[in-house]
Amino acid sequence: MRKIAIFIVTGVLLLLCATPALANGIPKLPxxxxxxxxxxxxxxxxxxxxxxxxxxxxxxxxxxxxxxxxxxxxxxxxxxxxxxxxxxxxxxxxxxxxxxxxxxxxxxxxxxxxxxxxxxxTIAPAAPSGNGVGGAGPAYYGETTIFGIEGRLLIDSEGKILRAIEATSADGKLTITIPKGTIALDKHGNPLSSLTADIDPSPPDPPEDAHIIGLAYDLGPDGATFDPPITIEYTYDPDEVP
The missing domain is CATH 2.60.40 (Immunoglobulin-like)
Known part of the structure; x- marks a missing residue:
């Protein structure tokens, strides 16, 4: 078995599926x-x-x-x-x-x-750290659904992750790691209020001369950013490579 570590270098989390582009022209009245x-x-x-x-x-x-x-x-x-x-x-x-x-x-x-x-x-306050050092601001709980398991995302008003997240898919092949201190924002620049990861049952076709190895995964929300970049580690069997 081999492992590859994928770093989201730009810090932008994109869904592993096609995202429709906005239509050209003037937007509707607000x-x-x-x-x-x-x-x-x-x-x-x-x-x-x-x-x-x-x-x-x-x-x-x-x-x-x-x-x-x-x-x-x-x-x-x-x-x-x-x-x-x-x-x-x-x-x-x-x-x-x-x-x-x-x-x-x-x-x-x-x-x-x-x-x-x-x-x-209703916004639940963050639990005290126990180190006697005051926090930088209020903290909030967001919702996570990662590989079918619901959890909570502890994040402050600036988007800083206050509790590290590490999750592995049921087949053991994909691991997502988000360290404590990572700044996690949605596409509008707000602190993330949710985080999802699951198997994509209908992924887009791969590019010509490329192949999907094993399962495809759908990560969201679309357009989320992470600073520093998060790590996604995928384990695969070389024999599965065409």
């Missing part, structure tokens, strides 16, 4: 939102990040995310905008506070709003 934010039952502090995702299409990053002024956004400050080239009316929007899902949703309408929101979220 849907604007404003409102209040509560964290753990209390008014959110100024500078809290508010963002939205969509279940169909691709959002552009203009005014998404935005930050609160006091405990509100879009009230004497910038609206949160949801806008893209291929988002259909009726698409489901989900809202996040500091990268943590509020589980609150709304429906996209091109040119819609301003629509009021009252966002509330």
């Amino acid at each position: 849907h604007a939102f404003y409102g209040s934010v509560e964290i753990n039952g209390a008014s959110a502090p100024g500078g809290t990040q508010v963002s939205a995702t969509v279940n169909i299409g691709e959002i552009i990053s203009t005014q998404n995310p935005v930050t609160t002024v006091g405990d509100s956004f879009g009230i004497g400050s910038l609206y949160l905008l949801v806008q893209g080239y291929d988002i259909p009316d009726g698409a489901t929007l989900t809202f996040y506070v500091n990268g943590v899902s509020t589980s609150q949703t709304d429906t996209f309408v091109a040119g819609g709003g301003p629509t009021p929101l009252a966002l509330t979220v």
Whole structure:
């Protein structure tokens, strides 16, 4: 058996499948939102990040995310905008506070709003390190589903991973390692709120004169970045190589 270590040198995590490109042209009119934010039952502090995702299409990053002024956004400050080239009316929007899902949703309408929101979220505090040294800021738990096992991603407000992650696939061939201290951000520059890895049942065809050895894996979210780059180690049997 041989092992190869794959370093994501650019720090960009791409899905191991084709990603549709955005259509050319002018994006649809945005849907604007404003409102209040509560964290753990209390008014959110100024500078809290508010963002939205969509279940169909691709959002552009203009005014998404935005930050609160006091405990509100879009009230004497910038609206949160949801806008893209291929988002259909009726698409489901989900809202996040500091990268943590509020589980609150709304429906996209091109040119819609301003629509009021009252966002509330519970963010579990990080466990104390026990070394007597104060932390750099609040920490949050995100969700992970790696090789079918659900877990928690401990990350601070700057995107720093506070607890190392190492996971191996059920067949023992693929190992993902994310060291403590890695800065992990989504494609919008927010701290990661989720991390997934699983077998891809329908991978794209390989390039000409290339072959897929063993299983293909799908890593997400698309566009996530890691600094320093993470390591993906794959073990294979040389006899499987054509």
